[in-house]
Amino acid sequence: MEFFKIRRVIPFMRHALIFNVISLLTFVAAVFFLAYKGLHFSVEFTGGTLVEVNYRDAAKVETIRETLDKAGLKGEVQNFGSSRDVLIRLPVEKGQSTADLSQKVTALLKAQDVTAEVRRVEFVGPQVGEELAEYGALALLVTAVGIVLYLWLRFEWRFGLAAIIANLHDVVIILGFFALFQWEFSLPVLAAVLAVLGYSVNESVVVFDRVRENFRKMRKATVSEVIDSAITGVISRTIITHGCTQAMVTTMLLFGGPALHYFALALTIGICFGIYSSVLVASPLVMWLGVDRAQFVQAPKKNLTGEENEGAVV
């Protein structure tokens, strides 16, 4: 079997500007939604109580809401996964002894319907939530800096910078989707976002590796020709790899249940935009940042020793 019989080099760089404009527009849209709608943070970040209740028959969301209202609890009630499961979110309230809140809710629901079974309770105090948000941001920063440093050592600062710009913009786009659709942003989603960052940088690395190799092989080609041939060379691998990863993520989306739903969703968006940005955004960025053959082809003196230049310097 063979999907891609690409016999000619595809002139990706001719359309570089268009790719970047598209990606800039998506980025701006994402920032707009983030600013305008904001993220719908889970209780892990905001603090509050979350109770998941399972009923034998379809749950009556309206009645549950009324019961809670009557007891003076301002909560958000919605179905979760199936019609028999209900998720109740209660914000942190001052003066309210939060530790007992879940018990209060449980007692109320049990009184209303004996088949109510509490499946999960999560309570997070506000101070913990703040810390989590802080650490999340810190993790993002450390990852970004670490990746730039590694690529700088392994390739050239231009590659590191281009990769991180392209991939951080993926992160923003994922967040933009979560803001636009008001999907719940929880800790597993944060993990997914960071995993995507590592994963799509890996994509850029594969292309960059080929660019470096082609600079050495194609002595007469221009920079854009080198990049074009590099992308063409790896495009088949790119699509197959992402196809496989996406297959895994799709099964997670299908079989993983509500607990993994948003995690898998974040990965899906990340993978789709990751292909685009790491190939079609990072490469032009490298070109515009002024990458040049001279940066990779070592001085002739070294070639005399007969050493392979493969693998370069660490």
Added chain:
Amino acid sequence: MNRFPPWKYLLIGFMIAAALLYTLPNFFGEAPAVQISSNKTTVKVDTALLTRVEEALKGAQIATTGIVLDLHGARLRFADADTQLKAKDLIEKSINPDAQNPAYVVALNLLSSSPNWLTAVHALPMYLGLDLRGGVHFLLQVDMQAAIVKRLEAFAGDMRTVLREKNLRHAGISREGQTLRLRFRDAATRDQASVVIADLLPVLTLTRRDDGQDQLIVATLKPEALKNEQDLAVKQNIVTLNRRVNQLGVAEPVIQQQGADRIVVQLPGVQDPAKAKDILGRTATLEVRLVDEEAMRSGSSFNVDVFPERKRDGSVSSVPVKKQVLVSGDQFVGATATFDNDQRPAVSVELNEAAGRIMRQATRENLRRLMAIIIIEKGKGEAISVATIQGEFGSRFQITGSFTPTETSDLSLLIRAGSLAAPMEIIEERTVGPSLGKENIEKGFNATRWGFVAIVLFMSAYYTLFGVFSSIALGVNLLFLVALLSLLQATLTLPGIAAIALTLGMAIDANVLINERIREEVRGGQSPQAAIAAGYERAWGTILDSNVTTLIAGLSLLIFGSGPVRGFAVVHCLGILTSIFSSVVVSRAIVNLAYGHRRKVARLAIGNTGWK
């Protein structure tokens, strides 16, 4: 060129065999078990106890399917959950004759049903997190401020005693925030007092001051003493929590310090989180103080603490008590619910020696005066008993009040479980019901299974024989990962299962890179053997680079993540490491075995490479 030396094949074979061994326990499932552990330092779970238990079980004709005795106690396996419950009740009755004061903790547990020889080589099933097996997780914040205040109040009491003994008159000792202020009428007395106090309490920094009216000593805790106090407070709370958890009868509880002032409590398999929270969350401490009868008459609240008292008829009055705490909760060594001479519910308590001495002195000096027992729960104090001191007593006495029998049994449990050095507040709670845990495991593994099948089918169809090799390598990767997780006993959570799936999906990248490269080399005119060698060699640099960048993200998640994120990161990082090895070394070994020893290879079974 495509041959490994024999030791390499052997090494890979050995690693796969070891991985199989350590993965094995995961397939045996779990059997219901009863766990017996010691509740006191003086009693031990030993063979003598086991013989007693076995005899009791034999008498009731309950069969065990296995007994394990180790440092943590004994575990008895049973055929089904029904027998397990029956056995638990029986064991409880036979080894804990005094239910009020149990010597052993008897708890329900699940035990791996893998054979003993596997357990002997430390091959254990993966350690499942609370979200997979069900249970309760609490994060408790220790109120350090309160711990310090409590300590300072105790120091103030010591100062009063020592100044009285040395006949140094003071004009009042008061606490303001985290400092103590001692007032004196003249500088000479103050200076003498300062020397005496510095001698008695070297942990305090004393500064002398003159506020125009009085001569003052301002005492604060030295920084190192402050830190010491905080450490001690957390440590003592952990000890207390341990004792309380033991009362609950939980198998394998986790109670650990997290950061400077937090404590994590994890109780796997607890079915009733409300009860657990009630026992743990009750930050009750008991104090014995003298009632300030002068203030009671005058109604003044100067230099006294006022607590409400619930009377038998339901009315509430307020009781002013002296600031000095005679005995506090950590000095109680025993408590049982009983009835007093008038057949009213009472709690009979026992104090440690030091507190007994203080009690004896206080009761001797204050005969016919009022003494109050105060319980402080969630920051609010209540006088549970106010009684006239009828005679001198020491370390054993009874507390009577308007109690019901249930209240006295609760109270004795609380006193026995020890008091907390500082109050705590639950700042995070996660409860997962056992049914949800099972469902999570099922869903997680289903997702992984079908994703794996999809990748194997695709790879085999697309790269034919090389695809099969890649799939085998991916299977080996999964095997290594599960073996490593079992060996390290890292906690597997639902995000962890997701990480397994994701890592597999990403690990195939290396093999795709290699296979594409080999195809390219073949198309470029290389001989099959040379193409294999070149394909693996050229792809290696790329594989390394791309995995290192992924690992950077994984590591920063591991460092900064907590809870579910950490569970994800651990598996993700381990998975990256195993995937580099299996996709490069293991798959190469398979390819070498298949092609390397052939003299002549006409073409490689790696799909269509015919076009140019």
